[in-house]
Amino acid sequence: MSSLRFIGVSWLLQLKMIMRSPFxxxxxxxxxxxxxxxxxxxxxxxxxxxxxxYAALGAAVMGMWSSVSTSAGSAMxxxxxxxxxxxxxxxxxxxxxVLFPSTLGLATVGIYNLAATLLWxxxxxxxxxxxxxxxxxxxxxxxxxxxxxxxxLLFAVSFVRFRAAxxxxxxxxxxxxxxxxxxxxxxxxxxxxxxISWVLAPTWGMNAIRQSAxxxxxxxxxxxxxxxxxxxxxxxxxVTDRVLQDARARGTLSxx
Amino acid sequence: MIVAxxxxxxxxxxxxxxxFYWLTPWIYIPTMLIAPLFQILLFAYIGRSAHLRNxxxxxxxxxxxYAAIPCLFAMAQMLGGERYQNTLSAILVSPAPRIPLFFxxxxxxxxxxxxxxxFALAVGSLILGVHLPASSIAPLAxxxxxxxxxxxxxxxxxxxxxxxxxxxxxxxxxIFGFLLxxxxxxxxxxxxxxxxxxxxxxxxxxxxxxxxxxxxxxAALGHVRGLLGAELLVGAVYGVLGYALVRWFETLSRQxxxxxRS
Numbered sequence: 015m016s017s018l019r020f021i022g023v024s025w026l027l028q029l030k031m032i033m034r035s036p037f038x039x040x041x042x043x044x045x046x047x048x049x050x051x052x053x054x055x056x057x058x059x060x061x062x063x064x065x066x067x068y069a070a071l072g073a074a075v076m077g078m079w080s081s082v083s084t085s086a087g088s089a090m091x092x093x094x095x096x097x098x099x100x101x102x103x104x105x106x107x108x109x110x111x112v113l114f115p116s117t118l119g120l121a122t123v124g125i126y127n128l129a130a131t132l133l134w135x136x137x138x139x140x141x142x143x144x145x146x147x148x149x150x151x152x153x154x155x156x157x158x159x160x161x162x163x164x165x166x167l168l169f170a171v172s173f174v175r176f177r178a179a180x181x182x183x184x185x186x187x188x189x190x191x192x193x194x195x196x197x198x199x200x201x202x203x204x205x206x207x208x209x210i211s212w213v214l215a216p217t218w219g220m221n222a223i224r225q226s227a228x229x230x231x232x233x234x235x236x237x238x239x240x241x242x243x244x245x246x247x248x249x250x251x252x253v254t255d256r257v258l259q260d261a262r263a264r265g266t267l268s269x270x
Numbered sequence: 271m272i273v274a275x276x277x278x279x280x281x282x283x284x285x286x287x288x289x290f291y292w293l294t295p296w297i298y299i300p301t302m303l304i305a306p307l308f309q310i311l312l313f314a315y316i317g318r319s320a321h322l323r324n325x326x327x328x329x330x331x332x333x334x335x336y337a338a339i340p341c342l343f344a345m346a347q348m349l350g351g352e353r354y355q356n357t358l359s360a361i362l363v364s365p366a367p368r369i370p371l372f373f374x375x376x377x378x379x380x381x382x383x384x385x386x387x388x389f390a391l392a393v394g395s396l397i398l399g400v401h402l403p404a405s406s407i408a409p410l411a412x413x414x415x416x417x418x419x420x421x422x423x424x425x426x427x428x429x430x431x432x433x434x435x436x437x438x439x440x441x442x443x444x445i446f447g448f449l450l451x452x453x454x455x456x457x458x459x460x461x462x463x464x465x466x467x468x469x470x471x472x473x474x475x476x477x478x479x480x481x482x483x484x485x486x487x488x489a490a491l492g493h494v495r496g497l498l499g500a501e502l503l504v505g506a507v508y509g510v511l512g513y514a515l516v517r518w519f520e521t522l523s524r525q526x527x528x529x530x531r532s
């Protein structure tokens with residue numbers, strides 16, 4: 015219970031800090047909107063109303079992913095710059111528990127991205143997305159946020175020894191947009207890409223959101239998305255232990 | 271004259287090399303060489319999904335437009351980075367003539383932007399299997415160079431803004447986003463609303479992308495000279511505007527003691 019309270023309080027604190035950050039709070043919301051707008055124009059020029067609705071939901075999840083990928087990779091880098099990394103590592107809580115609220119906060123900003131993109135599509139492009147199963151839709155969005163937070167945590171701890179961690183976060187933005195079927199049906203991609211997309215939670219989160227919005231059955235997709243999110247967290251905990259042990263032994267935590 | 275030439279060449283080169291203090295191969299390769307390939311693939315597949323144009327259309331548009339990343343960010347870093355390193359005041363207090371000082375720093379940025387665009391075009395064409403006629407290679411290289419020049423002009427405006435605005439990365443991303451939508455890189459200008467296609471005429475890349483597509487379609491260089499002239503003019507106007515803004519903000523910074531406000 016105390017761990018949940020710790021995550022809750024830390025998540026709120028991180029969310030407030032993210033919302034005050036011009037890069038995370040404004041830049042990460044605006045940037046995917048430009049891509050969404052371009053995609054809307056492309057699909058509109060293709061003149062297919064069905065693909066416009068498909069694109070609107072995909073573009074919304076694009077924004078969710080952007081807010082995680084570009085900043086979660088550098089979450090530990092930021093602590094290093096602020097001089098707080100050593101203090102956090104020395105705290106009595108497991109370090110991954112300290113870091114998870116940060117990436118969860120970034121994923122939560124993704125909900126704002128999702129809403130902003132859907133509203134932008136509605137008012138600027140006249141794309142009417144009718145949500146068929148509201149409850150399942152909300153559950154799908156919540157589950158996707160949790161899974162994105164887990165994946166962000168895995169990014170954050172995996173890149174801790176990498177001085178330019180933010181680059182890797184940026185680097186994964188386009189590939190996930192492409193291979194998780196956010197804007198392009200997976201059937202259009204080469205067959206060898208599909209197994210990669212299956213181990214990425216955004217693929218299943220996207221499916222769950224689309225199915226719940228358009229009237230399908232999202233439960234299986236949502237469960238797989240949550241399962242992958244849990245797996246990311248478990249792997250991240252193991253990676254954290256290994257990385258911190260190594261950093262302590264070599265005295266390289268600060269990378270100075 | 272010799273001093274000005276030294277400031278232009280040596281100062282510009284030194285400033286650009288200073289970027290590599292942090293712009294190491296670990297950063298350069300993913301952001302400048304690999305990311306544009308994914309942008310090309312993303313929009314090529316979106317185009318296939320939407321049944322809009324062919325792969326060549328998206329390859330050329332995105333390869334050229336991605337040159338905006340080095341041009342905008344490096345120019346912003348030219349002043350923002352100096353402020354971060356606490357060397358901006360030392361530069362601005364020096365008696366060095368400003369034109370070679372600032373434009374000298376732009377030259378390596380133009381060359382790097384052209385390299386990034388050319389690399390993306392070459393490798394992107396191999397990945398997507400797009401055939402570019404051999405006769406179009408040299409003219410396309412010229413077009414990419416002109417596009418990089420044009421965007422570096424806009425980059426100088428961006429650099430000036432970083433004298434007044436702390437978050438130059440956000441501004442650079444926003445400008446990049448507008449260029450993505452407006453310049454016809456992915457959306458045919460005829461499919462954009464009139465006001466957008468009209469505004470695009472005053473933006474870097476619009477004319478260069480149009481020229482590159484014509485060249486790839488077999489047109490001769492002379493056939494696109496009007497477009498190239500327009501692109502050069504756009505770049506020159508932004509360059510002059512950027513320089514004027516830098517000087518104006520420099521004066522304001524002295525008056526309000528706000529140079530180190532970040």
